[in-house]
Amino acid sequence: MPRDTLTRQIHHLLDEVLLLGSMVEQATLSAVDILRQRDLKAAATLYENDQLINDKRFAIENAILILIATQQPMAHDLRLLAATLEIITELERMGDYAKGIAKVTLQLKDADINIPNRDLERMASQAVNMLHRGLSAFVNEDPNEASAIAGEDAVVDDLYNHIYHHLVETMIANPATIDQYNQVMWVAHNLERMADRVTNICERTVFIATGDMLEMDTTDDEESDGE
Amino acid sequence: MTTQTNENNIIIQANDLSIYYGSFRAVKNVNLGIQRNKITAIIGPSGCGKSTVLRAFNRMNDFVQSAHNDGKILFHGQDIYAPEVDPVQVRQMIGMVFQKPNPFPKSIYENIAWGARINGYKGNMDELVENTLQAAALWDEVKDNLKKSALALSGGQQQRLCIARALAVKPEIILMDEPCSALDPIATLKIEDLMRELSVKYSIIIVTHNMQQAARASDLTAFFTMDEDRAGLMVEYGETSQIFTRPKDKRTEDYITGRFG
Amino acid sequence: MISDPFAATEHNRVASGLSRRHRTGKIWQAIFFSATVIGLVALVALLWTVLDKSFSYVAIEYKVDPATLSSKPLQELTNAELVNLLEANLSKNRFRTLDRKQTLTERTHADLLTLIYDNIVEPRALASYSMSQWIASSQEIRAEVAEKYPDAKLEFRAWINGDFLIDPLSGDPLLVGVRTALMGSLFLILITIAVAFPVGVGSAIYLEEYADKNKWYNRIIQTNIDNLAGVPSIVYGILGLAIFVRTLAPLTSGALFGNADANGRTILSAGLTMALLILPVLIINSQEAIRAVPNSLRQASYGLGATKWQTIWNHVLPQALPGILTGTILAVSRAIGETAPLIIVGAATFITSDPTGPFSKFTALPIQIYNWTTRPQEVYRNIAAAGILVLLISLLTLNAAAILLRNRFSRQHA
Numbered sequence: 001m002p003r004d005t006l007t008r009q010i011h012h013l014l015d016e017v018l019l020l021g022s023m024v025e026q027a028t029l030s031a032v033d034i035l036r037q038r039d040l041k042a043a044a045t046l047y048e049n050d051q052l053i054n055d056k057r058f059a060i061e062n063a064i065l066i067l068i069a070t071q072q073p074m075a076h077d078l079r080l081l082a083a084t085l086e087i088i089t090e091l092e093r094m095g096d097y098a099k100g101i102a103k104v105t106l107q108l109k110d111a112d113i114n115i116p117n118r119d120l121e122r123m124a125s126q127a128v129n130m131l132h133r134g135l136s137a138f139v140n141e142d143p144n145e146a147s148a149i150a151g152e153d154a155v156v157d158d159l160y161n162h163i164y165h166h167l168v169e170t171m172i173a174n175p176a177t178i179d180q181y182n183q184v185m186w187v188a189h190n191l192e193r194m195a196d197r198v199t200n201i202c203e204r205t206v207f208i209a210t211g212d213m214l215e216m217d218t219t220d221d222e223e224s225d226g227e
Numbered sequence: 228m229t230t231q232t233n234e235n236n237i238i239i240q241a242n243d244l245s246i247y248y249g250s251f252r253a254v255k256n257v258n259l260g261i262q263r264n265k266i267t268a269i270i271g272p273s274g275c276g277k278s279t280v281l282r283a284f285n286r287m288n289d290f291v292q293s294a295h296n297d298g299k300i301l302f303h304g305q306d307i308y309a310p311e312v313d314p315v316q317v318r319q320m321i322g323m324v325f326q327k328p329n330p331f332p333k334s335i336y337e338n339i340a341w342g343a344r345i346n347g348y349k350g351n352m353d354e355l356v357e358n359t360l361q362a363a364a365l366w367d368e369v370k371d372n373l374k375k376s377a378l379a380l381s382g383g384q385q386q387r388l389c390i391a392r393a394l395a396v397k398p399e400i401i402l403m404d405e406p407c408s409a410l411d412p413i414a415t416l417k418i419e420d421l422m423r424e425l426s427v428k429y430s431i432i433i434v435t436h437n438m439q440q441a442a443r444a445s446d447l448t449a450f451f452t453m454d455e456d457r458a459g460l461m462v463e464y465g466e467t468s469q470i471f472t473r474p475k476d477k478r479t480e481d482y483i484t485g486r487f488g
Numbered sequence: 489m490i491s492d493p494f495a496a497t498e499h500n501r502v503a504s505g506l507s508r509r510h511r512t513g514k515i516w517q518a519i520f521f522s523a524t525v526i527g528l529v530a531l532v533a534l535l536w537t538v539l540d541k542s543f544s545y546v547a548i549e550y551k552v553d554p555a556t557l558s559s560k561p562l563q564e565l566t567n568a569e570l571v572n573l574l575e576a577n578l579s580k581n582r583f584r585t586l587d588r589k590q591t592l593t594e595r596t597h598a599d600l601l602t603l604i605y606d607n608i609v610e611p612r613a614l615a616s617y618s619m620s621q622w623i624a625s626s627q628e629i630r631a632e633v634a635e636k637y638p639d640a641k642l643e644f645r646a647w648i649n650g651d652f653l654i655d656p657l658s659g660d661p662l663l664v665g666v667r668t669a670l671m672g673s674l675f676l677i678l679i680t681i682a683v684a685f686p687v688g689v690g691s692a693i694y695l696e697e698y699a700d701k702n703k704w705y706n707r708i709i710q711t712n713i714d715n716l717a718g719v720p721s722i723v724y725g726i727l728g729l730a731i732f733v734r735t736l737a738p739l740t741s742g743a744l745f746g747n748a749d750a751n752g753r754t755i756l757s758a759g760l761t762m763a764l765l766i767l768p769v770l771i772i773n774s775q776e777a778i779r780a781v782p783n784s785l786r787q788a789s790y791g792l793g794a795t796k797w798q799t800i801w802n803h804v805l806p807q808a809l810p811g812i813l814t815g816t817i818l819a820v821s822r823a824i825g826e827t828a829p830l831i832i833v834g835a836a837t838f839i840t841s842d843p844t845g846p847f848s849k850f851t852a853l854p855i856q857i858y859n860w861t862t863r864p865q866e867v868y869r870n871i872a873a874a875g876i877l878v879l880l881i882s883l884l885t886l887n888a889a890a891i892l893l894r895n896r897f898s899r900q901h902a
Contacts, residue, residue: 003485072439074483075474211473287790292700319793329784331803341802342792389788396792 006071010080013063014139017084017091020056021135024094025128027053028194031101032124035108035187036117043105046098053095057088079211083204087138090197094131097190104183113180114170116163123159123191130156130198138201143209146202150216156195163188238263238430239284239321239400243298245458246279248291253279254459256298259449261400266422266431268441268467271451272487276459277434280451281402284432285321286314302400319346322393326405328385330377330392335360335369338377338388343395355395363391364421383414387421394425401425403433407440419444438483442471450479538880541873542648545617545626547633547640548662551610552577562601567593570600577608602663611662613867614640647874656840657856661867666878671842672755672835672850673824673882679759679846680823681816684766688819689805689812691767692774697800717768725829728761733833742847753834756846761833762826766819773815777808806897813894817887824883827854853879 027046034042064081067073073081130149137145164185171181199216207213237260244257254276261267261284269277279288286307288294299306307317330338339356348355356373360366365387369380377388386406393401403422407415422431422444435441441448448471449464463470463479474480481487554562557573565573571592575583586592586603595603605611614637617629633642655665691713699706737752738744740760781804789799835855843850853875860872 002487006485074438074442074471074485075480077484078472285791287787290787290790292702315793315795318791323787323791325784325787325791327784329782329788331785331788332807342794345792345794345798345802392788392792 003071006067006073006077009063009067009071010077013060013067013081013084016056016060016063017088018135018139020053020060020088020091021131023053023056024091024098025131027095027098028101028124028128028131028191031098031105032117032120032187032191035101035105035115036121038105038108038110040106040109043102046102047106050095050099050102054092057092057095060088061085076208079208083138083208086204087201090200094194094197097194100190101187104187108180108183111180113177113184115184116166119159119163119166120187120191123156123163123188126152126156126159127191127195127198130195131201134198134201134205138205138208141205141209143206146205147214147216150199150202153195153199153216156192160188160192236262238302240301241280241283241298242301244280244283244300245297246276246283246288247293247295247297249293252456252458254283254451255454257461259461259464261430261432262447263430264426264428265446266426266433266444267447267449268445269432269434269449269451270436270438270441270482271459271462272453272482273436274457274459275451275453277451278404279459281404281432281434284400284402285318285323287318287323289314319396320398321400321402322396322398323402323404324386324389324393324406327409328382328389330380330385330388332376332378334374335377335380335388336373338392339395342392346396348395359391359395360388362394362425363387364417364424365391381414383410383417386410386414386418390418390421390425394429398429400430400432403431405434405436407435407437415440438471442467450474450476450482452478452482538873538876540618540620541870542877543619543644543646544870545622545629545642546613546645546867546870547615547637547642548611548613549637549640550612552608553641554604554609557604557608562604567595567597567600570597570604573604574600574608582607605663606660613662613865616866616870618870645870647870648877652874653878656842657838657851658840659838661865661871664871666853666856666875668839668842669851669853669856669875670878670882673852673854673879675755675843675846675848675850676759676762676830676852677820677824677886679756680762680766681820683760683763684770684819685816687763688767688770688816689774691771692778692812693800693805695771696775696778697796697804713768713771717772719768721765721826722828722832724761724765725832728757728764728829728833732757732760740847742845745847753836753849754847755843755850758830758833758835758850758852759846761829762823765826765829766823769819769822770815773818774808774812777811777815778804780811781807810894810898813890813897817890817894820890821883821887824886825854825879827858830855831858853882 027049030042030046034046064085068078068081071077130152134146134149137143137149167181167185167188171178203214203216206216239261241257241259244254244259245252246254257280259280269281271277282288283296283300284307288296296308300308302317302321305312307314331341333341336356339359340352343352343355357366357370360369365384368384369375369388377385380388386409390401390406407418410418419440422433425431426446433441433445445467447465448467450462450470451459452462454460463474463476465475470479471483474483478487557577558565558569562570574586574592578586586607592600592603615633622629630642633640652665653670654667655663657666657668658664695706695710695713699709701707701710732740733752736757740752740754740757742754742756785803785807786799789803794802830852836849836851837855837859839849839851841848857872857875857879860868860875
């Protein structure tokens with residue numbers, strides 16, 4: 001079958017995307033863990049290491065541009081490369097969320113507040129789990145699995161609402177800590193947004209497989225992302 | 228088989244068209260409606276019958292002695308293969324540009340004027356020559372050398388002259404049979420730009436084996452391939468943007484992505 | 489440095505066989521060159537023989553030496569003086585007969601000179617020595633002539649000269665000319681071309697553009713034409729004799745057009761026979777030329793809504809014409825030199841009147857040349873050589889004209 005070169009290079013590209021994905025997963029889990037431990041040194045390192053994720057994303061983007069320019073992919077190949085461009089952007093933004101969590105850790109220092117670590121860790125592990133399976137579905141081009149994963153976003157949304165209400169109640173009870181708790185609110189928000197972005201990846205997966213763009217992200221806000 | 232549904236805008240329509248060379252069926256059961264003022268590309272692997280179909284549209288297959296058809300080709304509702312139809316008239320209304328630039332070994336002027344003259348053009352010939360050369364984006368390059376032999380032009384210029392020559396007969400449809408396969412990339416892009424300009428007034432059907440060209444230059448794309456019995460058939464027909472990003476048929480997908488065969 | 493095990497073998501592979509190949513090449517080149525040289529030598533030998541024989545020293549015996557007739561050379565005398573000479577040297581009866589035929593005082597200078605030569609001087613050529621013989625042994629020839637023909641004078645004579653071209657045939661080798669034969673040949677070729685060209689090109693157009701090559705009758709026609717091109721010319725002569733001279737005699741003799749006392753052995757019959765002879769070659773060459781016109785040109789024409797005839801007339805024929813003309817040149821050259829069929833359809837070997845129309849009796853250059861070479865007298869070799877020169881020159885002139893015509897067409901369609 002012709003086009004072995006293009007096929008091989010696309011496989012290599014997908015490996016790189018999985019690598020980028022695992023970097024993001026690692027960073028997210030670490031970020032929440034570091035927050036629980038209030039390990040400022042590790043937080044600073046994590047904050048710095050986001051650059052590695054950015055570098056990786058640009059390297060993959062460059063490789064895709066070269067493939068488009070030199071191999072003139074069409075139809076499925078073209079959809080795959082275009083979707084991958086989107087997906088690595090999503091991954092890079094997820095990396096930024098992890099970096100944002102590390103920043104919160106740095107800002108909270110050793111402030112004496114009651115962080116809902118268990119709920120945040122559940123959120124993080126749920127989001128990372130979705131991302132991991134979402135990338136697998138992407139690489140395997142499994143639109144059914146992708147749709148199913150997108151549906152799990154509701155679990156994360158529920159956790160977020162639970163934490164949100166808990167934090168609001170705490171802030172009302174103790175207005176002097178609003179500033180600190182607001183920071184914690186951002187951590188939850190970032191994790192919630194991360195799961196939204198996994199649904200975007202799932203949308204792209206369906207697009208690659210079928211050529212149709214489906215809106216799966218049920219949250220209606222496409223707000224710009226704070227760090 | 229998808230056909231465009233905009234019935235009013237169809238200028239020529241193949242209905243259940245099968246083309247035979249002797250007993251060999253080269254093309255089978257093609258249903259293809261060509262839209263007015265659009266560029267329609269026909270793509271497909273070698274031997275899929277795309278040129279055969281194109282030549283059926285202006286009865287150029289008549290010159291192949293063993294060729295005969297089943298089905299109809301309706302041009303303004305009239306079957307062009309009906310016994311009362313004059314193939315010469317059909318070819319005047321449906322012009323053709325060939326793979327290799329084939330200007331007549333005469334002057335540039337004569338190349339344009341000849342077709343008009345044999346078709347009984349009575350108007351101002353100088354004007355016609357200038358207008359058609361303008362329309363073919365060649366006027367500025369040749370206006371001082373109209374008496375020069377057409378064979379002295381470059382390949383790309385010759386092909387544009389051939390397009391101008393076809394325009395001078397006032398056709399409604401222009402058939403192009405791989406018009407750029409003998410040209411360099413720059414000349415190719417010029418022809419593609421020219422096709423875009425011409426599509427305002429004419430309907431263009433282009434056969435090409437260059438997928439990028441079909442993707443760049445056409446509005447609609449028909450994909451042909453060969454069946455097990457070696458007969459060509461139309462697999463998919465639709466907007467070019469759809470064919471090249473989201474083809475519906477697996478065979479189209481394989482061909483477009485270069486994984487054919 | 490580590491020696492590369494491949495280096496040595498690679499070197500051998502590159503160099504081995506090179507000198508051998510060069511040697512083989514040189515040998516072949518030499519073989520082809522010598523083939524060319526052989527052809528060239530043959531051509532030069534031919535030209536040399538012909539030219540050598542066209543000029544010679546002739547031993548001429550006069551009944552009356554022209555030098556004794558007048559103090560001045562005869563050419564410088566006026567018409568009146570020439571008439572006086574005739575009157576003085578001829579019997580009264582003879583003089584009156586000549587005068588009655590055409591009044592002597594009204595005759596041209598050249599005519600009068602001829603009369604004097606024919607009736608008074610009466611030269612006779614006794615022996616002829618070609619230029620090469622003369623150059624090699626002029627002394628011996630002088631001695632031989634002095635001994636054998638004491639009354640003869642040894643004169644240089646260019647056999648090919650103005651008089652040779654404009655004089656009619658004659659029984660006297662010193663007075664013979666080729667005008668009759670030349671006119672006959674030209675007339676013949678004219679008829680041949682006029683018949684064979686349109687018929688040949690027409691057939692070629694039919695076979696190439698119209699005929700369905702899968703139909704059995706077209707295939708038979710094609711095969712026959714190909715075979716006819718190889719048929720010996722004498723067979724065509726027999727055919728011409730049977731059809732044109734005998735069967736179609738009323739037509740070819742001109743009887744139908746009120747031409748009495750004639751038979752079918754006319755220039756028209758000969759021209760038609762020649763046309764038949766060159767037709768297959770002409771058709772095949774025209775077919776080749778038409779086939780060489782690229783199909784893309786026809787398609788371009790059809791694509792513009794041209795009819796078949798418009799396509800053929802405006803594009804195929806002009807493009808094929810140079811090739812057709814080349815073929816015609818070759819065929820006509822063959823016809824000009826043909827002798828056998830002419831003899832069979834009855835060309836006259838001796839005729840002094842020029843052809844005046846298609847129903848004339850005629851002779852042709854090759855007939856005369858053939859005739860002269862069969863004569864026993866030495867001088868006829870010289871006349872034949874001069875005739876050959878005339879034939880060659882007229883052939884070259886005809887070809888040059890056709891080539892000019894062809895080049896004009898090629899330029900137009902370049």
